[in-house]
Amino acid sequence: MTQDDAWRGVAAEEVQELNSAVGAKLQARSRKLLGSLIRPHLWPAGAALALVVLQNLSSLVGPLLIAAAIDSGIPSAIRGDTSTLAWCIGGYAFSAIANSGLLMAFQRLAARISQDVLLDLRQRLFRHVQRLSLSFHESYTSGKVISRLTADMESIGKLLEDGLDNLLNAVLSLAFIGTLLLILDVPLALIVMAGFIPLVLMLRWFRATSGRAYRATRGAIAKVIVQFVETMNGIRAVQAFRRERRNESIMDVENASYRDSNYTATSAVATFAASVRFIGNVSLAVVLGIGAWRVTGGSMELGVLTAFTLYLRRFYDPLDELAQVANSYASASAALEKISGVLEEEPTVVEPAHPKPLPPGGTIEFNQVEFRYGPETPVVLPKFDLTIPAGQTVALVGATGAGKSTIAKLVARFYDPTAGSVRLSGVDLRDTADEDLRTKVVMVTQENFLFSGSVADNIALGKPSATRGEIESAAAAVGAHEFIAALPDGYDTDVRKRGGRLSAGQRQLVAFARAFLADPSVLVLDEATSSLDVPGERAVQAALETVLTDRTAVIIAHRLSTVLIADRVLVVDGGRIVEDGSPADLVAEGRGEFAALHQAWLESLA
Numbered sequence: 001m002t003q004d005d006a007w008r009g010v011a012a013e014e015v016q017e018l019n020s021a022v023g024a025k026l027q028a029r030s031r032k033l034l035g036s037l038i039r040p041h042l043w044p045a046g047a048a049l050a051l052v053v054l055q056n057l058s059s060l061v062g063p064l065l066i067a068a069a070i071d072s073g074i075p076s077a078i079r080g081d082t083s084t085l086a087w088c089i090g091g092y093a094f095s096a097i098a099n100s101g102l103l104m105a106f107q108r109l110a111a112r113i114s115q116d117v118l119l120d121l122r123q124r125l126f127r128h129v130q131r132l133s134l135s136f137h138e139s140y141t142s143g144k145v146i147s148r149l150t151a152d153m154e155s156i157g158k159l160l161e162d163g164l165d166n167l168l169n170a171v172l173s174l175a176f177i178g179t180l181l182l183i184l185d186v187p188l189a190l191i192v193m194a195g196f197i198p199l200v201l202m203l204r205w206f207r208a209t210s211g212r213a214y215r216a217t218r219g220a221i222a223k224v225i226v227q228f229v230e231t232m233n234g235i236r237a238v239q240a241f242r243r244e245r246r247n248e249s250i251m252d253v254e255n256a257s258y259r260d261s262n263y264t265a266t267s268a269v270a271t272f273a274a275s276v277r278f279i280g281n282v283s284l285a286v287v288l289g290i291g292a293w294r295v296t297g298g299s300m301e302l303g304v305l306t307a308f309t310l311y312l313r314r315f316y317d318p319l320d321e322l323a324q325v326a327n328s329y330a331s332a333s334a335a336l337e338k339i340s341g342v343l344e345e346e347p348t349v350v351e352p353a354h355p356k357p358l359p360p361g362g363t364i365e366f367n368q369v370e371f372r373y374g375p376e377t378p379v380v381l382p383k384f385d386l387t388i389p390a391g392q393t394v395a396l397v398g399a400t401g402a403g404k405s406t407i408a409k410l411v412a413r414f415y416d417p418t419a420g421s422v423r424l425s426g427v428d429l430r431d432t433a434d435e436d437l438r439t440k441v442v443m444v445t446q447e448n449f450l451f452s453g454s455v456a457d458n459i460a461l462g463k464p465s466a467t468r469g470e471i472e473s474a475a476a477a478v479g480a481h482e483f484i485a486a487l488p489d490g491y492d493t494d495v496r497k498r499g500g501r502l503s504a505g506q507r508q509l510v511a512f513a514r515a516f517l518a519d520p521s522v523l524v525l526d527e528a529t530s531s532l533d534v535p536g537e538r539a540v541q542a543a544l545e546t547v548l549t550d551r552t553a554v555i556i557a558h559r560l561s562t563v564l565i566a567d568r569v570l571v572v573d574g575g576r577i578v579e580d581g582s583p584a585d586l587v588a589e590g591r592g593e594f595a596a597l598h599q600a601w602l603e604s605l606a
């Protein structure tokens with residue numbers, strides 16, 4: 001692994017203090033992402049920039065017109081000539097209207113650009129995360145992904161919406177007003193500029209402090225969301241095991257650390273904003289003092305001083321806003337760093353550039369396969385060979401943690417073996433197209449996951465092009481038709497709505513109907529451990545036999561009845577296949593682990 005690889009993807013997420021080289025690398029990655037997001041909107045962004053320039057120019061005219069009104073309009077009006085004053089007032093009204101119109105146009109355009117950018121980023125992130133391999137999801141957790149898609153996205157949105165608006169306004173105001181101040185009065189303008197020295201120092205301090213603080217807030221909010229999502233996902237277990245108090249105390253700790261990191265971040269903003277205001281007010285006081293002294297001495301006109309102080313207020317207001325921008329920027333860049341990390345992750349199970357088509361048949365071969373979950377984790381499956389001929393039903397049995405699910409996951413290519421190869425009909429799974437593999441190998445897991453939508457939609461997942469007739473015959477084949485027809489809206493019942501909720505056995509039947517409809521050559525099945533009532537169990541058993549007909553099957557078996565319908569039993573122990581034979585032969589041998597397991601099963605049924 002090179003030095004660069006060590007920080008790739010999400011590796012730096014949990015690290016609070018980064019060295020400057022890594023920090024720079026992460027910033028460059030964030031900038032690259034931001035650039036790629038903004039590039040498609042360069043023209044509208046240019047138009048927005050033009051609008052904000054015009055809007056700033058229009059707002060500058062006001063104080064100049066007021067100065068003209070005080071210095072020449074009012075004196076002429078006293079002498080009976082009101083035309084200058086009328087021009088000043090008319091001009092002021094016109095610039096105010098133009099200013100409002102331009103502001104509205106700019107804000108609308110900016111909002112449109114930023115919403116498009118956010119939409120693009122959300123889509124990219126969602127698509128990318130869906131493509132990432134199981135190994136990523138097992139370690140990254142859904143809570144963190146949710147936090148990237150919600151909280152982080154929101155802080156980037158805040159920067160794009162208010163931040164850019166404020167930043168452009170501030171920079172332009174500073175440039176324009178700075179120029180005007182110099183034109184109006186050079187000595188006073190220089191006094192104002194001197195205030196910039198402490199300002200720049202403050203800005204440097206603020207960037208360093210808030211950058212660190214906001215990285216911490218991103219990590220902390222992710223932990224709060226992870227804890228929340230885990231609790232909600234496991235709410236049944238939480239209530240069943242009375243884990244509420246324990247969860248509350250974990251949540252309290254995460255929540256408190258989020259509050260603390262936010263507090264540190266906002267404290268920095270407060271210090272910075274207060275310093276800006278303080279420097280602004282001191283400059284104003286000095287300008288007023290010197291200005292008043294010069295007006296009384298006759299070397300400066302009152303109107304000019306009025307205009308100068310009016311501009312000066314406007315000069316410091318955007319600096320206040322700049323503090324807010326710096327704040328949103330720090331928060332958004334921490335978020336962008338995390339999101340760009342997720343986007344940098346690559347699937348570990350990669351689709352080949354030139355896939356080989358899978359021929360018909362379903363022979364599975366493990367050739368010298370060895371497997372470990374990660375480079376630092378122990379070998380879970382030591383080197384082994386195994387051939388499962390097409391059409392055979394194999395039951396994997398063994399103690400918990402023996403490696404049964406791991407073997408099943410290799411057949412479905414959720415992982416690639418660390419050494420050796422897994423072949424289907426003679427083709428290395430690494431050489432197959434995802435689409436091809438997913439139609440030939442279907443995995444039915446214990447979760448029996450139902451997506452929101454109708455029962456029919458959930459069965460059709462196995463074959464999206466299926467007609468209603470095909471869906472119903474698949475359901476009928478596995479014996480699910482009766483209970484589905486009896487649901488409030490039959491096949492159109494929403495499985496997430498009241499009345500559409502299915503029992504564990506019914507969910508399993510829907511999962512079987514889905515697999516039956518998909519009609520794969522190979523079925524990998526993690527049998528549910530939860531026990532069903534006797535009629536439910538019989539229905540599921542009958543459905544299982546139907547689904548298994550004419551295909552290769554690898555079943556992680558938990559029930560004796562399932563093992564007995566298998567052609568072959570593999571007993572797994574510590575990642576090794578220690579027994580291999582037909583259930584009848586293994587029982588007849590009478591000495592092995594399977595024979596003992598069989599005896600225990602029989603006794604439990606007695």
Ligand SMILES: Nc1ncnc2c1ncn2[C@@H]1O[C@H](COP(=O)(O)OP(=O)(O)OP(=O)(O)O)[C@@H](O)[C@H]1O
Pocket residue numbers: 138373374377380398399400401402403404405406407
């Ligand atoms: N994602 C993972 N990362 C690291 N180790 C893992 C991972 N999944 C499983 N393991 C380890 O691999 C070994 C085999 O696990 P596996 O899930 O294959 O066992 P199993 O026989 O299916 O168990 P069970 O019957 O409890 O489901 C175990 O020691 C387990 O701790």
